Amino acid sequence: MPLPKIAALLCILIALPAFYGQGIQSLDSRAPRTAPLLPELQREIRADMAFLADDELHGRGSATRDEHIAALFAASQFQSLGLEPGGDNGTFLQKTLLPNPLPADIKQRLSKFEDTPRRETWNAIAILRGTTSPNEVILLTAHLDHLGISPAVNGDTIYNGADDDASGTTAVLALAHIFATGRHPSRTIVFALFGSEEIGGFGNRAFLAHPPVPLTSIITDLEFEMIGRPDPAVPAGTLWLTGFNRTNLGPELTRHGAHLVNDPHFGQHFFRRSDNYALALQGIIAQTISSFGLHKDYHQPSDKLRTIDFTHMTNAISSMVAPINWLSNTTWKPQWYLGRKPWHQAIIK
Template sequence: MYFRTATALVCFLLITGQQPAHSFDSPQTKTTAATASLEREVHADMNFLADDELHGRGSATRDEHIAALFAASQLQTLGLEPGGDNGTYIQKAALPSPLSPQLQQRLSKFENTPRTETWNAIGILRGTAAPEEVLLLSAHLDHLGVAADDKGDSIYNGADDDASGTTAVLTLAHLLASGKRPRRTIVFALFGSEEMGGFGNRAFLSHPPIPLPEIVANLEFEMIGRPDSSVPAGTLWLTGFTRSNLGPELARHGAHLVNDPHPKELFFQRSDNYALARQGIIAHTISSFGLHHDYHKPSDELRTIDFTHMTNAIASMIAPIRWLADSNFKPQWNPGGNPGQPPPDSKH
């Protein structure tokens, strides 16, 4: 089911006009008709991406390709410019042959299926006054697939990881493309094969649809399907929050973002944002992963998703992202925050 333009525009106007000051889980947000409509659309995308019929969207499998085509079809329906190969919305990349022994060992736990290519889905909303300044919104559309051992539930549906992030990017594309065209260009990218080592992201960096130096900021969406009890209710957290001034500035403009409460997990380095950050691009991941026990297990299913939390989380980011897309603000790394440069006190 596609998000009809009129519905998207109404949701955008109503939700952004009712942003609570303290939490996106406030009663005011939960009861709006616009949010109810938005939640139905979130359900629709999640129901497709995390259904058993997609067999866990295994990295570089037929099912990852189907997920990429699903995303691409939505980006095309919205009238976005194609960012893929040969005027399409799909970017295809060959995998190394043979795969490394370490990767082969990891894949041996899952169904033996050909893994020779990966696919990204990319759409571009061209800016008006500053089209050469780009905001990249991204997520990874793959997951682990099907276990080789068929005892019990063998499908790794990846509802939270990362059907939730993919749905967030598609929903934001629907809403932002339905409103007034932004000052800056927004690229919506869904990466393949993140779970195998970021091969889709590597393809994007090797053959970017826009020059990499034009990317002002990247926001990756990863695992927002459930709230994290480690942070205040109605908030999301941003990896590498103190590395740049992007998070604090988004928070000043209404984003319910706080610092990553799990620094020992090194989440800043564990999503597709990190490869972009290594190129010097201001790139962070938005999440609410609370280290739940369903991570990378077949139990990461739709029944575990808190759809009210997820819908309100997505809605809460519309106005801050719109502000960033319409502003002159260019985020900067804080001293020592750029992973593409050695720390100031390094001798290397």
């Protein structure tokens, strides 16, 4: 990247605390948690998406400097909100080295991408400490990375990953803003954005190896993955939850206002295809919220900002505020249904 463009990105990162400090006043009511006004929320969502899915981030390739910039972008927002750092050495970043050499299958997958050294990956993690039950944790997650620079399609080599998963990253950032600037919840909320999901989940592995809170304290993880466009397979205005029939989390969130239905794409095995699955294998109730309708832009350079339905995305994020607020203030805990933990062999939707 030319030096002037690098300087411009750094200026944006430096300016973010002031920008979000101004935005806090518009969203901060210190009242019972409700979603902010939708036009204000949509402006924030558009701004975050415009940064994360811009060509200058080269598709946020896993374990690249562009993924690192995306992590710094998130960390700067967490810091500006006054959240507690959950990364290394009192910072909001968690860095981990990749295996050297990389496994053969990953090396083969990366061979068609930009010839970039892949030595380390980054998570961005922040903590909103609970007031009365701080040792019970709600985890909100997404992945920072996408495919980066890859073979050209119609002359375009940048796989921007607007829906996958700038949309999920933006959802977590928006929820961090909403919850950090209102009445603090009873339970702790951890906001974690993982690196290198696309090449094998190395970010979630680092989180599990060095968690900012004890893993046994995590009540549930909600992963946000590809919520930038509506799915025509489900009713308008709804999202779907992977593993809906594995736990009682989805039905209970629905009872408290979540517009969630069962994943309609059972044959795609989406429950096992995001960072939530690594946490679920540890016994944590970890499921993914999405509205991916199997669109043709998946893992293509055409997954760009212009394809995002910002009204849908804004309403999707807004619709989860009240249910997450309830979850972060209740004493209720989700449970696996009998025989439906991820290591059981039965085929379960």
